[in-house]
Amino acid sequence: MLVPPWLEPLLKTAFFSVCRTHGDAARSECNMYCLDCNGGPNGNGNGNGNGAAAAFCFYCRSSRHKDHQVIQIRRSSYHDVVRVSEIQKVLDISGVQTYVINSARVLFLNERPQPKSGKGVAHICEICGRSLLDTFRFCSLGCKLAGIKRNGDANFTLEAKNEEEMGGREGISSRRGLLREEEELREGSQQDIYPATPSPPPSSARRRKGIPHRAPFGS
Numbered sequence: 216m217l218v219p220p221w222l223e224p225l226l227k228t229a230f231f232s233v234c235r236t237h238g239d240a241a242r243s244e245c246n247m248y249c250l251d252c253n254g255g256p257n258g259n260g261n262g263n264g265n266g267a268a269a270a271f272c273f274y275c276r277s278s279r280h281k282d283h284q285v286i287q288i289r290r291s292s293y294h295d296v297v298r299v300s301e302i303q304k305v306l307d308i309s310g311v312q313t314y315v316i317n318s319a320r321v322l323f324l325n326e327r328p329q330p331k332s333g334k335g336v337a338h339i340c341e342i343c344g345r346s347l348l349d350t351f352r353f354c355s356l357g358c359k360l361a362g363i364k365r366n367g368d369a370n371f372t373l374e375a376k377n378e379e380e381m382g383g384r385e386g387i388s389s390r391r392g393l394l395r396e397e398e399e400l401r402e403g404s405q406q407d408i409y410p411a412t413p414s415p416p417p418s419s420a421r422r423r424k425g426i427p428h429r430a431p432f433g434s
Contacts, residue, residue: 231270291321300319310359
């Protein structure tokens with residue numbers, strides 16, 4: 216499974232509406248999304264009854280999603296973003312351009328309209344053609360999803376990423392083990408060729424002074 220079942224509903228969810236249940240509260244904007252129940256109609260009373268995903272507010276999370284996996288959606292220039300520190304715990308986001316906004320590293324949920332990129336742009340999104348800052352493949356999670364559906368050469372599952380990282384670590388460990396064995400062999404051969412010089416035994420008796428001899432007087 217290259218894509219978790221909750222991702223597509225997340226990308227289609229409308230956030231930042233006012234919660235119908237807690238509309239008079241200070242933190243009533245619906246900017247939360249539950250991964251466990253997929254934002255279903257029973258999440259916070261804001262569902263439309265047909266199983267469509269729905270966002271919910273801070274108070275709904277405390278009362279109805281207390282022990283669930285919940286991520287918080289934020290907004291930058293009228294576009295929905297999520298913090299990397301949150302989403303990377305549940306999703307492999309490799310290949311997606313990240314940005315630093317208000318001292319936090321984030322990525323965008325969906326593509327953003329952009330005029331046609333001019334000449335001299337080094338990196339562009341493979342799906343929408345948006346110019347990128349670094350050597351990434353996609354500008355958003357939505358574009359990576361489209362890329363997976365089109366090419367199948369990427370995935371969102373952490374299991375595959377962890378297996379690759381574990382394989383890399385095992386390879387590094389085996390290489391380190393071989394290097395350590397080679398060093399030990401080299402050290403052993405050096406000891407065989409150049410044995411250590413034994414230290415002299417400690418002296419048990421004091422050396423007696425000899426009889427001094429004076430130079431003869433000149434005639």
